[in-house]
Amino acid sequence: MFIEQYPLSSAQPLTEAYIHRTDERVESLFGYHSEQEQDWIRRMKRLEHTAASRADAVALAETLRAYNTRFGASPEMIASIGAIAEGAPVIVGGQQAGLWSGPIMVVHKAVSIIGAAKWASELLGRTVVPVFWIAGEDHDWDEANHTYVMSGNHELRKLGVQRPEGARTSVSRTTIDEETWRSLLAELDQALPHAEFKPAMMEQLTAAAERASTLSELFAAILTLLFGKEGLVLLDADEPSVRKLESPMFRRLIEHNDDLEQAYISTAERVKSFGYEPQADVVPASANLFVFQAAKGNERTLLHKLEGKFRDRKGTSVWTMDELLHLADHEPWQLSNNVLTRPLMQDYLLPVLGTVLGPGEIAYWSLTGEAFRRLDMEMPIVVPRMSFTLVEGTIAKHMAKYDLTFEDVRLRFEERKQRWLMEQDKHAIDERFAAVKQSFNDLYGPILALAASVQAGLAPLGETNHRKIVEQIEYLETKTKDAHNKQYEASTRQLDRIASSLWPAGKPQERVLNMTAYWNRYGFTWLERLLEAPFDRTGGHRIVYL
Template identity: 65%
Template sequence: MREETYSLRSAQPLTEAYIHRTDDRLEALYGYHAGAEEDWERRAKRLQQSSHVRAEAAEVAGVLRVYNERAGAAPEVFASISAIAEGALVVVGGQQAGLWTGPLLVIHKAVSIIGAAKSASEQLGQTVVPVFWIAGEDHDWDEANHAYVISAEQELRKLSVARPEGARTSVSRTKLTGEDWATLLAELEKALPSSEFKPVMLEELRQMSQRADSLSDFFAMLLGHLFGKHGLVLLDSDHESIRRLEAPMFQRIIQRNNELEKAYASSAAQIKELDYELQAEVTPGSANLFFFHADNGNERTLLHKKDGVFQDRRGHLSLTETELLQIAIDEPQQLSNNVLTRPLMQDYLFPVLATVLGPGEIAYWALTGEAFRTLGMEMPIIVPRMSYTLIEGTVAKHMGKYELTFADVMERFEERKADWLKEQDGLSIEEQFADARDAFEQLYKPLLALATSVQPSLSKLGDTNLQKIVEQINYMGSKTVDAFNKQFEASTRQLDRIHLSILPLGKPQERVLNMAAYWNRYSLNWLDSLLDAPYSRTGGHEIVYL
């Protein structure tokens, strides 16, 4: 295995400025920086002094132990949970559950969480536990319900499951049947090429499906299977036992909701003043909390404030602050965070040394700094997740054959492909047709001038006639080039395979492809390659050759 580094810039100027420290004004938004070693020491010390404002570590560990046991956790995970019970710091990051874990970036985030925790442990000389926060409370089914794999026919195949009938509730509360899992497994088996590892992989997935009631359940089991030996602790944010631990923080968020609203608005104004765009909506009157409406099939409904009352947009639901506080005490499972309050809840449950975030997340976390301070808390260190591109042996071989660098594929593939085909054209087809077209135009223009001199009205007809003939010459030239290129269909397929593997749908591999195809071909050795690749606290992109 070999690795290379490539600068894969995000589309978030705010994130880029934070990572590379090109704007010192951002310190007021983020506080700490992942690349400053002294900040890790300062954050650790701060956490040791603030344990009284968080949930009881032993209670959190008790809930985690039960949840991870159900997910089939490895012994190393329970060792991590025991460390949490004793007050160990954590590095946490998360993602919505996805089919077969979703796109590769989910795997990259887990790898980054493990890498950041290990790096911090070495620096601080104490156990730092990696924690993966499964955002099971999210209700965007279309984002969670599918996975892309490259099929045996070298085609991109989308595998998906339709949302079951019922209310628009969270992914964790959306139940799938044994028949659903059987269908999904059959589709996966059909899509993937045969391999020596395929039967074992499918059998392991079948066994998990027998214990999974939802995408979140299966997601947890898969992550546990992939990363359990590295001590990665799992948590589903929509688990009822977690909700009960969160009850005191929900009460604080409700009681100080107006202050928090002002805090988010203040941060938003500051970001705009710095000439950056907001990456999360800060809506006046929003409570930044969701409510699971039991009378409407547990539909997850965003709460807004109007005249001192919490309600949904349509006004069908109406709760006073006192009523909502009582719900937080008695039935906290009816409440759910949004993207702006989730960071606060995360920091209430755990002594979060650092949080691993993707580019978009880093940008919208800038909105939360003032909210942390409002509640007497502090934003943790923001760690950009690592990203990777996996390049298989056949793809690497073809890249060498066509003298393509990774940058060529990412930045100018179609141009390089066209150049290669043109280089094979010993007949100079395009050039010959261009010469013929130019020669014809030179012969025709005097005739057109002659016709116009005889009758001026023939000028327009002549121009039209010339254009049609030129179009036909171009058409014949194009057809001749296509016929010539058919001689290189095998090469074209190889070139297209390179592009499909590295830049599917014109996007970085990590945003599209699922890990199942790599597990199918390499067992879990491909995952070891990621875990063994260079790690940086400030993120980066590594090219990993399998």
């Protein structure tokens, strides 16, 4: 295996400023920095002093053990949960569930969480547990319901599942029936090319689907298959047993809601004053909490505030503070966080040493520092997620053949492709047709002028005639080029395969392709390569040659 570092910018200016420490004002939004070893030690001491203010570790471990066992938890996962019961700190990162695990950046996040936990364990001389937070409370079905795979003919294919009939509730509360699972498995089997590890993979994915009644449960079962030996603990934010543990924190979020609102608004203004655009909507009068309305099929409803009460956007449903506090105390599973309150809830539920975040997440977490302080809490260490581009052996050979770098594929692929085709043109097609068109224009100009001098009305006719003749020359030019390029169809396919593998649909590989493409061909070897990559506290991008 060969790994090459590549400076891939995140396109998030605030995140880049945090990672590379180019703006002290941005650092002040966070408090700690992942690159500073001393900050990890300071954060650990803080966790030890504030243990009593968080959810009970033993009760949390019991909940995690019951949940993870449902998906065939490995001995290593059970050991990790045991460490949590004894007060071990955690590295946590999360993602909404996706079909067949969603885009491969989900795997990158899990690898980063595991790498950070191992590194921190060595630094601190104690067990640090990796935890994956499944954002099952999210109701964005269109984001969770699909994935992309590369078919046998190297075409990008979208696989998806329609939302079942019913209310717009969370992904973890949206049930998928057995017939739909069978259809999804058949679709995946048909889309992927036949390869060495396909039968075993399909068998394991079938078993995972049999354990699942929702996309979140399938997601958990797949992560268990991939990372069980690494001791990665899974937590679904929408599990009723988890919500029960969160009850006291929901009460605080409701009681201090106005104070938190002002904290988010003031921080957003501060971010703007630094010259950055806030990456999460900070809306005045937003409670930054959701309610699941049982009377409406558990529809997930964002709460807004007006005249001392909480209401839905249209004002058709209204709650008093006492009614919400009653839910917090007695039915906390009917409440849910948004992107700005989830960091607070996560820090209450878990002893978070560090949180692994992607570029966009880092940008919106910058809005939460003051909210943490208002509740006498402290933002954990923000750890940038590592990212990878996987390069298969055949792709690497083709890149060498056409003298292409990853930079070429990412920034100027079509230009390089056309240049290569032009270099194969021994007939100088472009130049010769250009010369013909120029000669025609030179010859036709005087004739057009002559006709117009005889009768002015002939000028438009002449112009039309001129345009038609040029169009015919260009038509023949196109056909000639097509005939020439057809001789290089195999090469064109190889070039296009490079782009579709490394930068599919004009986007980073990790944001499009699903991991089954690599599992299908390499078994778990590709994953082992990622887990072997050195952990980098500042994230960064690596090109991994398989």
